[in-house]
Amino acid sequence: MQAFEDWNQKAKKTFNATSTEEVLTLTEAGSLLGLSKDQMKIYVDKHGLTKMPIKRSVHRYLLLKSEIDRIVG
Template sequence: MQTFEDWNQKAKKTFNATSNEVVLTLTEAGSLLGLSKDQMKVYVDKNGLTKVPIMRSVHRYLLLKSEIDALVG
């Protein structure tokens, strides 16, 4: 039986496997900062964090883990 994997998680896993940069989804980054996904979207735009675009999707993106770690630390 196949288990369901969120599309954002699939994109993150593929990106992390092929890049030197580690990325997080909006939900993961938001949970580290105590924000919801929607609040995190506003936070990213307001603070100019780097958005890693996902091919074939204009509205989806991943965030650099290094930037989130700097904010948390």
């Protein structure tokens, strides 16, 4: 039996395997900043963070880990 893999985690794994930039999901980035996923979406738009779009999905995107590290640090 195949283990369930969250769609966002699967997209992140695929993206990281083919890119030199490491990315985080909204949930992961939000947890680093102490925000919920919905609060993180607002934070991204308010602060103009880079959104890495996921193909075939208008509303899903990944965030650059380097930008989140800069904010946390």
